[in-house]
Amino acid sequence: MTMARMTDVNVTDNQNVSNDEVETAGADVRRVAIELPSISVAGQLTELGKTVGEVRCENPYVVAENVDVYYGDNHAIQNVTLEISKNEVIALIGPSGCGKSTFLRCLNRMNDSIETARVTGNISLGGQDIYGKDLDPVALRARVGMVFQKPNPFPKSIYDNVAYGPRIHGLANDRAELDEIVHSSLERAGLLKEVKDRLEEPGTGLSGGQQQRLCIARTIAVNPEVILMDEPCSALDPIATARIEDLMDELSEDYSIVIVTHSMQQAARVSKRVAYFHLGLLVEVDETDRIFTNPQHKLTEDYITGRIG
Amino acid sequence: MTRKLTTREKLEAGLKRRRRKELAFQLTGMLATTVGIVFLGVFFADLLGKGSSAFVQTFVKLDVEFTEDVIAPGGELDLAFADFDGLVRDALRAEFPAVSGRSERRELYKLVSIAAGYQMRDMIAADSDLLGLTETIWVPASSTVDMFVKGNIDPTLDEALRPLSDAQLAWISHLQNSGRLETQFNSALFSNGDSREPELAGIKGALMGSFYMLIITIALAFPIGVAAAIYLEEFAPRSRWSDLIEVNINNLAAVPSIVFGLLGLAVFINWVGIPRSAPLVGGLVLSLLTLPVIIIASRAAIKSVPPSIREAALGLGASEMQVVFHHVMPLALPGMLTGAIIGMSRALGESAPLLMIGMVAFIVDVPGGFSDPATALPVQIYLWADSPERAFAERTSAAIIVLLAFLLLMNLAAVILRKRMERKW
Numbered sequence: 063m064t065m066a067r068m069t070d071v072n073v074t075d076n077q078n079v080s081n082d083e084v085e086t087a088g089a090d091v092r093r094v095a096i097e098l099p100s101i102s103v104a105g106q107l108t109e110l111g112k113t114v115g116e117v118r119c120e121n122p123y124v125v126a127e128n129v130d131v132y133y134g135d136n137h138a139i140q141n142v143t144l145e146i147s148k149n150e151v152i153a154l155i156g157p158s159g160c161g162k163s164t165f166l167r168c169l170n171r172m173n174d175s176i177e178t179a180r181v182t183g184n185i186s187l188g189g190q191d192i193y194g195k196d197l198d199p200v201a202l203r204a205r206v207g208m209v210f211q212k213p214n215p216f217p218k219s220i221y222d223n224v225a226y227g228p229r230i231h232g233l234a235n236d237r238a239e240l241d242e243i244v245h246s247s248l249e250r251a252g253l254l255k256e257v258k259d260r261l262e263e264p265g266t267g268l269s270g271g272q273q274q275r276l277c278i279a280r281t282i283a284v285n286p287e288v289i290l291m292d293e294p295c296s297a298l299d300p301i302a303t304a305r306i307e308d309l310m311d312e313l314s315e316d317y318s319i320v321i322v323t324h325s326m327q328q329a330a331r332v333s334k335r336v337a338y339f340h341l342g343l344l345v346e347v348d349e350t351d352r353i354f355t356n357p358q359h360k361l362t363e364d365y366i367t368g369r370i371g
Numbered sequence: 372m373t374r375k376l377t378t379r380e381k382l383e384a385g386l387k388r389r390r391r392k393e394l395a396f397q398l399t400g401m402l403a404t405t406v407g408i409v410f411l412g413v414f415f416a417d418l419l420g421k422g423s424s425a426f427v428q429t430f431v432k433l434d435v436e437f438t439e440d441v442i443a444p445g446g447e448l449d450l451a452f453a454d455f456d457g458l459v460r461d462a463l464r465a466e467f468p469a470v471s472g473r474s475e476r477r478e479l480y481k482l483v484s485i486a487a488g489y490q491m492r493d494m495i496a497a498d499s500d501l502l503g504l505t506e507t508i509w510v511p512a513s514s515t516v517d518m519f520v521k522g523n524i525d526p527t528l529d530e531a532l533r534p535l536s537d538a539q540l541a542w543i544s545h546l547q548n549s550g551r552l553e554t555q556f557n558s559a560l561f562s563n564g565d566s567r568e569p570e571l572a573g574i575k576g577a578l579m580g581s582f583y584m585l586i587i588t589i590a591l592a593f594p595i596g597v598a599a600a601i602y603l604e605e606f607a608p609r610s611r612w613s614d615l616i617e618v619n620i621n622n623l624a625a626v627p628s629i630v631f632g633l634l635g636l637a638v639f640i641n642w643v644g645i646p647r648s649a650p651l652v653g654g655l656v657l658s659l660l661t662l663p664v665i666i667i668a669s670r671a672a673i674k675s676v677p678p679s680i681r682e683a684a685l686g687l688g689a690s691e692m693q694v695v696f697h698h699v700m701p702l703a704l705p706g707m708l709t710g711a712i713i714g715m716s717r718a719l720g721e722s723a724p725l726l727m728i729g730m731v732a733f734i735v736d737v738p739g740g741f742s743d744p745a746t747a748l749p750v751q752i753y754l755w756a757d758s759p760e761r762a763f764a765e766r767t768s769a770a771i772i773v774l775l776a777f778l779l780l781m782n783l784a785a786v787i788l789r790k791r792m793e794r795k796w
Contacts, residue, residue, distance in 0.1 A: 170686065172682070172685065172686065175681075175685065177608070177609060200688050200689070200690050201688070202688075203685065203686060203687065203688035204687070204688035207686065207687070208682075208686035210679065210682060210683065210686070212679055214677075214679035214680060214682065214683040215683075216680060216683065216684070216698060217680075217701075217702065226684075226687060226689075226697075227687040227688065230687070230688065230689055230693055230697075231688060277683070280683075280687065281686075281687070284687060284688065
């Protein structure tokens, strides 16, 4: 008798839970439904969650399948599927708050440090599930480097900035090897000529553009497989920006680069493919030329022609 | 119909009032600062005026003959029982041969401190060849003579109302005229423990007590406080529990210090059984007292480390532990140390909790370790302030000056540490 009653209670509880979930999901759809028409045309809602263009690519290295990200109750990214191949530069564009940075931070699990963040779906790197139980985020971040919006060198010497990654991961066996890593990283970041006589000076004493290149040198010193760049030039002047863009071009020979940018020109200059995000949805992905000359989706067209964003 | 005012006219109409308000605010601020500075000046002037005289002490020059008959009758010298005071008395009588009669002589002997006898003993103990020789020695005068020389006793008062008789005043002026009375640096103040005789009383015992306590406090409170702050700030999950802990830490910082003394009495002395009056208990109690201060300061210092530095390190693949120890700690350390030093100076100036754990006792010996009975500098001040002798009043002020000097030094160290270790980013 007692058992039966308890089972009854459980069943009711389960029903409550599932009802709640349905309601929450419904709320999200409603919110999108309210926000979208104000910017866009009617009739878009039927295509919600369906990305136009080509999300797949040849030789995919980073594969995101049906990724959803929640910050507490906020559904920041909805059902995003995207493949990134080796040695490719892909630009993520979209208006502020569309989730492109959030998506970027999923790729090296930087969202882990935000307590309310929750990621569902699958992301794999070279076939390995990066949210899998057997994967340590520390090892992942050594393989997926990141360059941030604001140059953030450590308040240490230029040398120590670059040597920090190799040191903590034990990449160099002795001082000579470490010197070699530091020099080659600075060289590849195009900074060696400017700083080779003052490696012991603080990295924070450099100019903004130099600091950002120092951060790139610091990232490639660990020899990652993928480099994530979150608006790396937004704090820099056009000359420094041009240098970083040239650098990206060179680096793409060895690394996959995912860059978030607000500058359409920059996306057009540096990337092979472009992904357009809008309110947490991946609206369109395609070859850069196609996106900028012949966008398939109305929202993409509105954004690149400057009507929104 | 009135003309509508333009924006510029509206602006100018209100401008004068705004400027007036600003001026009034600035004047109030200046007034408050001036009042503060004036009070501080009065306090320091008063303290220095009263206390500086304690750093010197009146000494009397005596020709002492180390007569064998007095200190080693029958050729046997026993340091513990020999009559060294007798040597001093003989020397005084030799200086004033006219003095006769027991009561007159007794008055004469009162000119010199009982410390003179100890001084003779120490000299003989150091060098027994002195036996039979005559030496000219400066010995401390008694505290009443000292007070008279420093101008704290009015010789024009009626004889019955002052601690020195007419005869004594005459002897003092004789000594002064013959150059046998002068004031010298009061080394006893820094080399002796407490005493009932003001001219013998020093602050060394209290200083050592405070020193041992602070060692325990810094050794316990700093590592525990910093570790707690790092855990709470970097690792602890945000939950109702961590909120509760935070509220309680903030409350602990505001708990009256005497309550910590009662806690120490109940837990460390009655329950654990550590001896009372020991710097060990004092240090433990003061650690509890300073822990919340250090935790709060350290958390603020950790919070002020820019998140971009953490992100940079995390993005390179540093573990959370490495982020904390390689990047957050070095940047937060100046703030943590400042908090620790401010906590320490609070602990140094604390007297109330020490009263509860028996550190208020009259202790003559200078403590030599963490479990010896001891007192602390602020408690010593409290004890001396209670003493009726005039000479203790100036020593109270002198002890306060020493305490303030240490507090100033510690705060200065905090400022210098912060300036030197602060890094720009």
